[in-house]
Amino acid sequence: MLRLINILILFIASAATAAASTATAGDFGCRWMSHPAPDDTSHVWFRRTLVTEEQDMPRTAYIHVATTGRFVLYVNGRNVSTALFTPDRTPSDTTVMAISYDVRRFLRPDSNAIALLYCPSTRTRRQVSVSFYGIAADSSHFATNDTDGWLCRHADTWQTHDGGEAMNRNTYPYRWTDTDQPLALWQAVEQISTSQHLNISTPQHHTTTPPQHHNTTPSQHLNISTPISAEDICGYSPVHINPLVDNAAHMRRIYTPLFTEQSADTLIVHLVPNERHLIRVTLRGCRRGERISIGNLHYVCTGEIDEQAFARFTPTSSNTIIITGDSHFRSEQVQEVESICL
Numbered sequence: 452m453l454r455l456i457n458i459l460i461l462f463i464a465s466a467a468t469a470a471a472s473t474a475t476a477g478d479f480g481c482r483w484m485s486h487p488a489p490d491d492t493s494h495v496w497f498r499r500t501l502v503t504e505e506q507d508m509p510r511t512a513y514i515h516v517a518t519t520g521r522f523v524l525y526v527n528g529r530n531v532s533t534a535l536f537t538p539d540r541t542p543s544d545t546t547v548m549a550i551s552y553d554v555r556r557f558l559r560p561d562s563n564a565i566a567l568l569y570c571p572s573t574r575t576r577r578q579v580s581v582s583f584y585g586i587a588a589d590s591s592h593f594a595t596n597d598t599d600g601w602l603c604r605h606a607d608t609w610q611t612h613d614g615g616e617a618m619n620r621n622t623y624p625y626r627w628t629d630t631d632q633p634l635a636l637w638q639a640v641e642q643i644s645t646s647q648h649l650n651i652s653t654p655q656h657h658t659t660t661p662p663q664h665h666n667t668t669p670s671q672h673l674n675i676s677t678p679i680s681a682e683d684i685c686g687y688s689p690v691h692i693n694p695l696v697d698n699a700a701h702m703r704r705i706y707t708p709l710f711t712e713q714s715a716d717t718l719i720v721h722l723v724p725n726e727r728h729l730i731r732v733t734l735r736g737c738r739r740g741e742r743i744s745i746g747n748l749h750y751v752c753t754g755e756i757d758e759q760a761f762a763r764f765t766p767t768s769s770n771t772i773i774i775t776g777d778s779h780f781r782s783e784q785v786q787e788v789e790s791i792c793l
Contacts, residue, residue: 483643484598485578486605491571494606494763496627497579497640498566501600505560509593512558512585514565517549519577521764525566525628526557534699535729535793536570536764542614545572548698555585566628568606570764576643602637608763615747616765621739624753700766706790716782718774722790727768731761733787743776743784757786766793 486495503509514531516524521536531552538548557563569579581601584594606627608618625632706726712719722728732745739754747767750760774785 482596482598483577483580484601484603484640485576485643486603487638487641489571489574489576489578491574492610492612493571494608494610495569495571495578495603496566496606497569497581497601497603498564498627498637499581499601500630501563501565501583503558503560503563507588508558508560509555510586510588510590511553512555512583513551514554515549515551515582515584515596516567517547517580518569519545519547519575520572520579521570522579523568523763524552525564525568526554527559527564527630528566528626528628529557531557532699534701535791537699539698539700539793540572542572542610545575547577550698562630564628564630568763570610576641598640598642601640602634603640604637610765611747611749613747614765615749616762617749617751618760618762619751620753620758621751700793703792706792708788708790711788713782716775716780718782718785720772720774720788722770722772723792724770726770726790726792727766728790728792729762729766730772731759731789731791732774732785733789734758734760734784735786736781736784738779741777741779743774743780745774746772761791 484497486493489495514524514526516522516537518538521538521540523534523536524531531554537550540546540548565581565583567579567581571578580596582594582596584592587593604623607620607622608616611617706723706728709721709723711721730746730748732750734743734752735757737743737752737754737758739752741752741754743750743752743760745760746769747765748760748762752758772788774782774788
């Protein structure tokens, strides 16, 4: 009988999680945040630093992310999942989707950097909502979903209007997911109340204070004495989390090209057919600022000895990739081409 009860609990938990993945913002108690000037092409970096004293390290810790786009979540510089991005949706899908992650193993007893790379599906101020909750060292529940301390800036990648993606790592040559990074050009996020009327097809005009620039890393101490449960902030208990229901883009396999043709300084790369994949190219000996087109990816070189160009959110189903570039491009700069199949 006990075994049957446990099976029923797991089944109900899975159903609850699947239902939660398409719920509205109100169902999650979200506090939406966005870049102060959102658009439908710019990828956005979000980050916040939390300080956790050693004696206050939580017994369990979860991060709950709701979004209208796609994202990658990092804690202290580490991708908290094995997914390439979440959720795996079509670019025009703007349904609110959410997932919770167990992040306890990524935390440390000092400054903890929570960072998120966001890719928009449309122009909206409902970009992401992030909640941090769990069980504290004294076995009490804690939860926070305020936007205080969150910073943002445009990332070094963005969507192009031809359906592709562009990357220029010269715009911010730092590991933005780590704790100690220069934040001089970062801005405070704009918070959107769930009670506000939102029209995602027409830009909304908000009367807010001008974005603030920060020269030091803002940090906040985690308050674990707040008598609020995870149900209050997310609408369900942590035991209802099923990490298998995540609707994420996972890497299945990496293929090398079947063969490559060369015409002058243009490469035609033939990949395994009938696959949906992201392309990753290793380059060597490129000039800083040199521009290279790799299928649907437009890449600006950093000038490092070795560098990698890759699309983050724009998989392609084409089995032929054309690599070409500006007047500085030479075909021998391409060291390796990889097909990361989803």
